[in-house]
Amino acid sequence: xxxxxxxxxxxxxxxxxxxxxxxxxxxxxxxxxxxxxxxxxxxxxxxxxxxxxxxxxxxxxxxxxxxxxxxxxxxxxxxxxxxxxxxxxxxxxxxxxxxxxxxxxxxxxxxxxxxxxxxxxxxxxxxxxxxxxxxxxxxxxxxxxxxxxxxxxxxxxxxxxxxxxxxxxxxxxxxxxxxxxxxxxxxxxxxxxxxxxxxxxxxxxxxxxxxxxxxxxxxxxxxxxxxxxxxxxxxxxxxxxxxxxxxxxxxxxxxxxxxxxxxxxxxxxxxxxxxxxxxxxxxxxxxxxxxxxxxxxxxxxxxxxxxxxxxxxxxxxxxxxxxxxxxxxxxxxxxxxxxxxxxxxxxxxxxxxxxxxxxxxxxxxxxxxxxxxxxxxxxxxxxxxxxxxxxxxxxxxxxxxxxxxxxxxxxxxxxxxxx
Amino acid sequence: xxxxxxxxxxxxxxxxxxxxxxxxxxxxxxxxxxxxxxxxxxxxxxxxxxxxxxxxxxxxxxxxxxxxxxxxxxxxxxxxxxxxxxxxxxxxxxxxxxxxxxxxxxxxxxxxxxxxxxxxxxxxxxxxxxxxxxxxxxxxxxxxxxxxxxxxxxxxxxxxxxxxxxxxxxxxxxxxxxxxxxxxxxxxxxxxxxxxxxxxxxxxxxxxxxxxxxxxxxxxxxxxxxxxxxxxxxxxxxxxxxxxxxxxxxxxxxxxxxxxxxxxxxxxxxxxxxxxxxxxxxxxxxxxxxxxxxxxxxxxxxxxxxxxxxxxxxxxxxxxxxxxxxxxxxxxxxxxxxxxxxxxxxxxxxxxxxxxxxxxxxxxxxxxxxxxxxxxxxxxxxxxxxxxxxxxxxxxxxxxxxxxxxxxxxxxxxxxxxx
Numbered sequence: 012x013x014x015x016x017x018x019x020x021x022x023x024x025x026x027x028x029x030x031x032x033x034x035x036x037x038x039x040x041x042x043x044x045x046x047x048x049x050x051x052x053x054x055x056x057x058x059x060x061x062x063x064x065x066x067x068x069x070x071x072x073x074x075x076x077x078x079x080x081x082x083x084x085x086x087x088x089x090x091x092x093x094x095x096x097x098x099x100x101x102x103x104x105x106x107x108x109x110x111x112x113x114x115x116x117x118x119x120x121x122x123x124x125x126x127x128x129x130x131x132x133x134x135x136x137x138x139x140x141x142x143x144x145x146x147x148x149x150x151x152x153x154x155x156x157x158x159x160x161x162x163x164x165x166x167x168x169x170x171x172x173x174x175x176x177x178x179x180x181x182x183x184x185x186x187x188x189x190x191x192x193x194x195x196x197x198x199x200x201x202x203x204x205x206x207x208x209x210x211x212x213x214x215x216x217x218x219x220x221x222x223x224x225x226x227x228x229x230x231x232x233x234x235x236x237x238x239x240x241x242x243x244x245x246x247x248x249x250x251x252x253x254x255x256x257x258x259x260x261x262x263x264x265x266x267x268x269x270x271x272x273x274x275x276x277x278x279x280x281x282x283x284x285x286x287x288x289x290x291x292x293x294x295x296x297x298x299x300x301x302x303x304x305x306x307x308x309x310x311x312x313x314x315x316x317x318x319x320x321x322x323x324x325x326x327x328x329x330x331x332x333x334x335x336x337x338x339x340x341x342x343x344x345x346x347x348x349x350x351x352x353x354x355x356x357x358x359x360x361x362x363x364x365x366x367x368x369x370x371x372x373x374x375x376x377x378x379x380x381x382x383x384x385x386x387x388x389x390x391x392x393x394x395x396x397x398x399x400x401x402x403x404x405x406x407x408x409x410x411x412x413x414x415x416x417x418x419x420x421x422x423x424x425x426x427x428x429x430x
Numbered sequence: 431x432x433x434x435x436x437x438x439x440x441x442x443x444x445x446x447x448x449x450x451x452x453x454x455x456x457x458x459x460x461x462x463x464x465x466x467x468x469x470x471x472x473x474x475x476x477x478x479x480x481x482x483x484x485x486x487x488x489x490x491x492x493x494x495x496x497x498x499x500x501x502x503x504x505x506x507x508x509x510x511x512x513x514x515x516x517x518x519x520x521x522x523x524x525x526x527x528x529x530x531x532x533x534x535x536x537x538x539x540x541x542x543x544x545x546x547x548x549x550x551x552x553x554x555x556x557x558x559x560x561x562x563x564x565x566x567x568x569x570x571x572x573x574x575x576x577x578x579x580x581x582x583x584x585x586x587x588x589x590x591x592x593x594x595x596x597x598x599x600x601x602x603x604x605x606x607x608x609x610x611x612x613x614x615x616x617x618x619x620x621x622x623x624x625x626x627x628x629x630x631x632x633x634x635x636x637x638x639x640x641x642x643x644x645x646x647x648x649x650x651x652x653x654x655x656x657x658x659x660x661x662x663x664x665x666x667x668x669x670x671x672x673x674x675x676x677x678x679x680x681x682x683x684x685x686x687x688x689x690x691x692x693x694x695x696x697x698x699x700x701x702x703x704x705x706x707x708x709x710x711x712x713x714x715x716x717x718x719x720x721x722x723x724x725x726x727x728x729x730x731x732x733x734x735x736x737x738x739x740x741x742x743x744x745x746x747x748x749x750x751x752x753x754x755x756x757x758x759x760x761x762x763x764x765x766x767x768x769x770x771x772x773x774x775x776x777x778x779x780x781x782x783x784x785x786x787x788x789x790x791x792x793x794x795x796x797x798x799x800x801x802x803x804x805x806x807x808x809x810x811x812x813x814x815x816x817x818x819x820x821x822x823x824x825x826x827x828x829x830x831x832x833x834x835x836x837x838x839x840x841x842x843x844x845x846x847x848x849x
Contacts, residue, residue, distance in 0.1 A: 024605045024606065026598075056603075081601070084605030084606070087606075088606055089606065175733050180727055182500070182502030190473065285723075302723070305724075306722035311602040312598055317826075318604040398826065400828075402819070405819055409819075411598075413597070
C-alpha cells in the first residue's frame with residue numbers, strides 16, 4: 012500500500028525553504044506509483060500535533076512550481092522544540108497517532124539542528140511504538156551552522172543579500188563622506204556563528220575595500236582596537252563601513268545589545284546592536300554615522316537570491332524524497348563540495364544523530380589575525396555559495412509574483428489535542 | 431568656440447543618479463561638434479569651489495556606460511547649501527571664476543530643491559558678473575518632493591525596494607506568526623513627505639494584505655488608534671506589518687525618534703523610530719516583534735531598481751544636455767505623465783525659479799480616511815513608477831559589476847580657495 016509523505020517546515024524561514032518544499036512535492040508527484048499524497052504540517056510541527064495537515068494535492072502545478080521562487084514558509088513554520096521523550100512522551104505519541112491516522116510513511120522535517128534532533132527522536136519513538144515511519148531531516152538554516160553538510164540551503168541567499176547590500180551602501184557612503192556621513196553600520200543576523208557576518212566580507216577584495224570592519228560573535232568586542240580601526244579607515248579611505256553580527260559580545264560574554272527577552276527555545280532575542288556601535292563611534296570619535304538593521308529583510312530577500320542556493324535548496328528536497336524511496340530513515344541529505352573553482356557540488360547523506368544539536372562554528376582560520384575581517388580561506392569557502400542569480404518573475408505592477416498556498420486541510424480523524 | 435559642461439551631483443545620492451550622469455556624458459559625447467569636455471565636480475559643489483574638476487574624458491566608454499547600473503554618486507556628492515548671494519557673494523564669485531578658468535558654458539546641477547535654488551542663483555550671478563553660463567537643474571531625489579515634475583528620478587527605485595522588501599518580510603512574518611513574531615516594523619526614509627512610506631502600500635492590494643499600517647509624516651501619531659489597528663490586524667490576519675516613516679511626529683509635532691543631531695542644512699538627523707514603535711507595541715499589547723531600519727540600503731539598492739526609474743534618470747540627463755544645446759538657462763527638465771494605464775511619460779521643462787525651495791507634499795487624497803493606508807488615487811500615481819526591472823550585470827563571483835571612476839582631476843589654474 013502506498014504511504015503518504017508528511018512534510019513540515021521548522022524554525023526561522025529562509026528565502027529558499029519553499030524551493031525545498033517544491034523539490035519535495037514535485038519529486039513525490041513524479042513518483043505517484045510509489046508515494047501517495049504529500050501533506051504539509053500547518054505552521055510546522057504544531058499543526059501536526061493539532062492534526063492540521065495541509066493537503067498539497069489541492070494545490071495546482073503552477074502554484075507548486077511557484078514555491079521555487081517564493082520566500083517565507085508557504086505552509087507556515089514555528090519555533091517549537093519537543094523536549095526529551097521521557098519528559099514529553101505525550102507529544103511524541105500524538106505525532107505517531109497522527110501519522111497512523113493519515114497513513115504517513117515518511118516524515119520529512121525541514122529545519123536546523125533542533126529539527127534534526129526532533130526528527131531523530133521521532134524515528135526512535137516510532138520504532139518503540141511499533142509504528143514504522145521513515146524520518147528524514149532536510150537541511151535549512153540561514154545561520155549555516157549545521158555540521159556534516161558543507162553548507163545549509165538558505166545561507167547562500169542571505170550571504171548574497173548581505174554582500175550586495177553592503178557593497179551598495181558603501182558606494183553611497185563613499186559618495187558623501189567628504190562632507191557628511193563617514194561611518195555606516197549594518198547589523199546582520201547570526202546569533203552564535205559569524206557566517207552571515209563573514210559573508211559581508213565578500214563585498215571587498217582589495218586593500219581599503221569595504222566593509223572595513225566585521226564584528227563577529229566569535230571575537231570578543233574590544234573597544235579600543237575597534238575604534239582605532241574605524242579611525243584608520245576614515246583617515247585613509249575617507250569612510251568606514253562596518254558589518255556587525257547581532258550576536259557580538261563584550262569581553263565578559265554579554266551581548267552588546269540584549270533586549271532581555273527570550274524565545275520559545277530560551278534563546279535571547281537580539282536586535283539593535285548597530286545603533287549601539289554607531290553611537291559609540293560618534294561619542295568617541297565624533298564621526299557622523301548612519302546605521303541599518305536588515306533583520307527579516309535579509310532572510311526573505313528572494314529578489315536577490317543566490318542561484319546556487321536555490322538549486323541546492325531544491326535538490327535537498329528532491330533528495331529527501333529519494334532517500335525515503337530507498338527505505339532510509341534517520342538520515343539527512345547533505346551538500347558535499349567537490350571543488351572550489353569551478354565550484355562543483357553533489358548531494359550526499361548523513362545520519363541525523365550526527366547532525367542533531369551540534370552547531371558548526373565559523374573556523375578560526377576564516378577570521379583574519381586582527382579579528383576584524385575574513386581570510387582567503389573564508390573567501391574560497393563562501394564565494395561559490397553566492398554565485399548565480401535566480402530572479403523571481405515580476406508582474407506588470409513591478410512586484411514579484413510570489414505564490415500563496417490555499418492551505419486546504421485534510422479531514423481530521425482524531426480527537427482534539429492541546430498544544 | 432566650444433564650451434565645456436560642468437556637471438555636479440548634490441545631496442543624498444540615489445540608486446540611479448549615476449544613470450543621469452551617464453545620460454549627460456553620453457549625450458555630450460554624441461555632440462562633440464558643439465560641446466567640449468564634460469567635467470564633474472569632485473564631491474559636488476565643494477569640489478567646484480576647490481577647483482577639483484574630474485575630467486570625464488579620461489574615463490572610457492565602458493566605464494561611462496556602466497554608470498547606468500551603478501548606485502551611489504560616482505563623482506561624489508555633498509550636502510552643502512550656498513547661502514543667499516548677499517551673504518555669500520565670495521562663493522558665488524568663486525564659482526564663476528572656476529567656470530571662466532575652465533571654459534564652462536553649461537552648469538548642470540543634479541539635485542533636489544536646494545540644488546535648484548543654487549543653480550538658479552548661479553544663473554543670476556553669472557548675468558550680473560557679465561559671464562554667460564547656462565545653468566540647468568537636473569532633478570534627483572528619493573524623497574519625490576520636487577514640484578512641477580510628475581515624479582523625481584531616484585524615487586521609483588526606492589519605492590520598488592520598499593514595496594518588494596515589505597512584501598517579502600511580510601511573507602516571512604506570516605509564516606511564523608502563529609507561534610512567534612506577530613508584528614514587524616520597517617522604518618523608511620522621507621523626512622517631511624510620506625512618498626516612500628506610501629510606496630510600501632503598493633505591496634498589498636486586497637483587504638488584509640500587508641502592510642497593515644503605514645505611519646506617514648503627514649499624519650500626527652495617535653497612539654490609541656494605532657494600537658487598536660495593530661490589535662485588529664493580529665486578531666484578524668494573524669500578524670501585523672507596519673511601515674513607518676522616519677519623519678513621523680507626535681500630536682505636538684515632535685519627531686518620535688529625534689537623535690538630536692543636525693545636518694549641514696540644519697535638518698534634524700533622524701533614525702531609529704522603528705524600535706520606538708515596536709517597543710510600544712510590545713509594552714501595550716505584549717506581541718513579539720521584529721523591526722528593521724533600511725536606511726542607506728533603500729537608497730543604494732540598485733540591484734532591485736525600477737526599470738521606469740532608470741529610464742527616466744537617464745532621460746533627464748540627456749534632456750539637460752539638449753536644453754543646454756538649445757541655449758536654455760535657469761531651467762530643469764521634468765517628467766510629464768501622459769497616461770496611467772498604460773503608463774506613458776515624456777520629458778518637459780520648467781523654470782528653476784518654480785522648483786527652487788518648494789516641497790511637494792503627499793496629497794491628502796493619497797492617504798486613506800483613517801490615516802494608516804493609501805488610497806486608489808495614490809496607487810494609480812505610484813504604481814507605474816516601480817514598474818519594470820533593470821538588473822545590473824553580475825560577475826562570476828555573484829556580485830554586481832559596479833563601476834568606479836578614475837576621478838582624474840583637470841589641472842588647476844586658480845589660487846586655492848578655502849571652503
